[in-house]
Amino acid sequence: MKKYLWLAPVMLLAAACKPETDNTASLSATPTEIEFAATGGAAQTIAVTAKNVAWDYSVPESTGAWITAEKRDGGLSVMAADNMSKDGRTGQIRIFAENNDKVPAISITLRQAGNADAPDLYLTVEPASLTFEGEGAAPQEVKVTPSVETLAWSAAAEDDAAAWITVEEGNGTFTVSVQDNPEESRRTGRIIVTPSEPSAEAKAVIVVQEGKIVPPSLTVTPTDPLAWEYDDLNQAYLTVTAVNCTWTAKAVDEEGKATDWISLTPDKNDTQLNVRPATRNTTASSRSGYIIISVDAESVDEVRIAASQTAAPDHFSTFNNDIDLNTLGFSWARSNLNPRYPDDLFLYPWSSWEINILSDGVNFNPNTGKFDGTGHKLSFNIITDRKELNDEMNYVIPDGDYIVGPAKPAPEDPDDLATSDPFTILQGRKTSSFWAPYQGFWYMALTDGATDGDMAPIITGTVTITKQADGNTLYRFDFDLTDDMNNRITGTYEGSIGLYVNGVQIPE
Structure with missing residues (x-):
């Protein structure tokens, strides 16, 4: 026991005499600011002292455009390129400890004077x-x-x-x-x-x-043959796609000569061609031709589409002799007038009077807008100048001779056969419309409202209208007409005409 007690003080004394070790990391640099002359400046050295740590440096991109730095023993050698500008410039170099975030980095400021003799730089x-x-x-x-x-x-x-x-x-x-x-x-x-x-x-x-060059091409759909009935004026629509070229269309007959019975109307964007017969076929022969669509590029073939229209029947009139209207018992009449409102003047500068002269057995059904019953009906539209209410709050048909003839093309749309001049009556024509197959001036015999009896389209002639002095709604109609079989249809109707303006009876 005494032996160990003696050794302990010796060991403690030895431990007390052992020297201490300093492991602290540090980094310093001098100087932290460097001035360079505008040109010809020599390299300058930044002394770097690193204790217990390795170090490195970085140069920002903007500074690196004119500063060159090189690591050497004991520091950093820094060189500035000649300043070609009259203005001075400032940059930085950062010196930092590697893999030791606890040691603060050091920023070195670099300044270079402007060049008083700097040339123009461009x-x-x-x-x-x-x-x-x-x-x-x-x-x-x-x-x-x-x-x-x-x-x-x-x-x-x-x-x-x-x-x-x-x-x-x-x-x-x-x-x-x-x-x-x-x-x-x-x-x-x-x-x-x-x-x-x-x-x-x-x-x-x-x-x-430039854009890529796409070769010219032409595509038309559909290309199936187009066929119309003699009275069918409905349009067919062709989609035309022309790439890097311009297209045109024409209508020709079987011999390749221009024909005018086919109407061709491109849309405003030149992407669609509207095709229809220009008029109904009134001849006993069918007609045919081709629609040719071509482009201004020789390498592109034209597109040819066949078109045809059937022959017209010989006639629509069922009569083989002249007709005396005075024998048919016409006893009453009604008329519809459009337009009613003054602001319609822009669309309708004229007035159209739809007149129906009827026998006793025929009635008007306001629910369907059609005529029922059995008897005779004479239907026509007369065109006058635009009429408004007169001082007596009545609408009056002007006296005069009204000439039967075809409708005129509308000024704003030549394909729209929907207008005529004052003192005219639109001639009778058969259409393909399901709702209104008989348009214009017609005589018809009705059987229980059906129009499967005698009939005659009025093609030419004159209706003379005279207002009678003894009443606001009393008129005389003198008929001198011809149907499509050249039968004369004549006679007189005198009596009151019920007036309806946009469906409202006048006077109410």
Whole structure:
């Protein structure tokens, strides 16, 4: 026991005499600010003292454009390029400990004086714009000339243009290549030539690439033959697609000569062709021809579509002799007048009177707008100047001779056979309309409202209308007419005419 007690003080004394070890990491640098002359400045050294840590440095991109730094024993050697600008400039170098975030980094401030004798700095690019074909375009070269040899530059496509423009820098030039343009429309981009000195202005080269060339073509749908009944004036619609060319259309007969029985009307966008017979076929022979659509490109074939219209029946009249209207028992009449309102004047500068003269057995059904019963009906439309209420609050049909004839084309739409001059009556015609197959001037015999009896379209003639002095609604009608079988239809009706204006009875 005594032996161990003696050794303990000795061991404690030995431990107390062991020297201490300092493991603290630190980093310092001097100087922290360096001044450079505008030109010809020598390299300067930054002394770096690192204790228990390795160190490194970094130069920001903006500073690296004119500062060169090199790590050497005991510090950092720093060199400034000649300042070609009248303005001074400032930069920084950062010295930091490697893998030790606890040691603060050191910032070194670098200043360089402006150059009082600095030359003008600028770049010249030639050419300032380039144009490429849409496909298979060869590369083109741009020459860059700096005002001084020491002025460096770089070139790069700007923004989205970098996706299709490639720039390859050379010695005093750069070469521009473009990818094939996948679109038909042209595209534009820019290449920015940036000088190494901020005081010099950057230059832009405009790059234009044409759209890809699509060969001309013509497509028409449908191309099936077009066929109309003799009285069918309905339009057929052809969709026309012309690519990189302009199309035109014409109608020809079987011999290739121009024909006018087919009406062709392109739409305002030249994407559709409206086709229909110009008139109903009134002849006993069918007619045929072709619609030819062609373009102004020799490599594209024309499109030829057959068209035909059946022959007209010999006649619509069921009579083989003249007709005396006085024997048919006409006893009452009604009329409809449009328009009623003054603001309709823009659309309807005239007045149209729909007149029906009827025998006792025929009645008007207001629920259906049709005539029921069995008897005789004489229906026609007379055209007058626009009529308004007179001082006695009545509408009056002007006296005079009204001539039967065809409708005239509307001024704003030559294909719309819907107008006529005052003191005329639209002649009778058969249409393909399910709702109104008999339009214009017709005589018809009705059987229980059906129009399957005797009938005659009035084609020519005169109706003389005379207002009687002893009443606001009393008129005399003298008829001297001809149907489509050249039968004369004559007679007189004298009596009151019920007036309805837009469906309202006048006087109410």
